Amino acid sequence: MLRWCRERSREAGLRPVSPGCGDALRLLAATANAKAVVEIGTGTGVSGLYLLRGMRPDGVLTTVDTEPEWQQLARQAFRSAGFAANRARFIPGSALTVLPRLADGGYDMVFCDGDRAEYGACLAEALRLLRPGGVVCFAGMFAGGRTVDSAAPPSEVLRLREVLRTIREHEALVPALLPVGDGLLCAVRRS
Numbered sequence: 001m002l003r004w005c006r007e008r009s010r011e012a013g014l015r016p017v018s019p020g021c022g023d024a025l026r027l028l029a030a031t032a033n034a035k036a037v038v039e040i041g042t043g044t045g046v047s048g049l050y051l052l053r054g055m056r057p058d059g060v061l062t063t064v065d066t067e068p069e070w071q072q073l074a075r076q077a078f079r080s081a082g083f084a085a086n087r088a089r090f091i092p093g094s095a096l097t098v099l100p101r102l103a104d105g106g107y108d109m110v111f112c113d114g115d116r117a118e119y120g121a122c123l124a125e126a127l128r129l130l131r132p133g134g135v136v137c138f139a140g141m142f143a144g145g146r147t148v149d150s151a152a153p154p155s156e157v158l159r160l161r162e163v164l165r166t167i168r169e170h171e172a173l174v175p176a177l178l179p180v181g182d183g184l185l186c187a188v189r190r191s
Contacts (some may be wrong), residue, residue, distance in 0.1 A: 001049060001081040002187075008044040016046035017139055018114065021181030023138065025111060028186060029054030032135050034108035039063040039113035042121055045074030051085050051111060061088045062102070064114075068092045088190040094118075099125035107131065113139040116156050119163045127172070132191040136173075138163065142183030160175050 002022075009016040025047060030107065034055045035060060039048055042065035052061055065071050071090045078088050091098050099122065110126040111165050112119060119138055126136040141164065143157050164185065169173045173187040 001077055004045060004080075005044045005049065005073070008077075009046060010045045012044060012070060014025075014043050014070075015054035015140075017050070018181035019039045019141060022047060022050035022186050023165060024178055024180050024184055026050045026054035027144060028137065029059075029109055032108045034135075035059045036049060036105050036107045036177060037061050037109040037111065038102065038126075038129060039108070039140075040099075041065060042067075042071045042074045042090065043113070044070050046063055047113055048074055048088065049077060049081055051109075052081075053079065056160050059087065062091065062096050062107075064091045064098045066092070066094055071097050078108045083163075089100070096121055096125075096152040099129065102129055104128050105138060107134060108190075109135045109137070111137045111139070116140060116143070116183070117159055120159060120166070123163055123166060127189065130189045132189055134189050136189070139174050140182045141185040144182060 006016055017036060029051050037051050037055060039061060043065040048061055048063055075090060096118055096174055107129045110129055112122045141160055167173055167187050172190050175187040178184040180188060
């Protein structure tokens with residue numbers, strides 16, 4: 001099923017998470033004993049499959065994307081992989097419109113793989129959404145190597161660096177930047 005999702009991603013011009021990044025997400029969801037996860041950027045379902053495989057059997061993945069067509073492909077993939085329809089809640093729309101409507105402290109994990117320009121605002125929302133001990137993750141933090149490049153950085157890279165700095169300096173977070181895929185920034189919210 002992952003192969004099918006990856007092929008749909010390529011056709012749509014998307015960059016799905018790498019197998020290593022997916023494995024890390026699955027591990028983190030399992031470690032957090034995640035029952036409620038928010039995914040920003042459904043895509044065609046690649047990262048969602050990894051998250052669902054790591055979550056508790058009664059867990060629900062709330063996945064947000066601006067493209068309903070991609071969400072339809074993800075819904076199909078989840079069903080084909082054997083997940084019941086009630087295991088995923090698909091919400092079409094932009095992350096910054098949808099996230100404020102979700103419950104404070106109601107989530108075990110937030111995974112962000114959407115618009116990188118919105119990562120800073122998504123971090124603020126994730127901190128509100130996460131329970132103590134919850135995990136927040138951001139994909140694509142290396143930006144194809146541009147995050148550490150000494151050349152004049154584009155605005156996207158400056159925003160990513162700001163998210164890195166904010167998470168590193170935040171007293172309530174224990175961060176790690178994992179060298180999987182294009183960089184997976186993770187942080188646990190202290191109890």
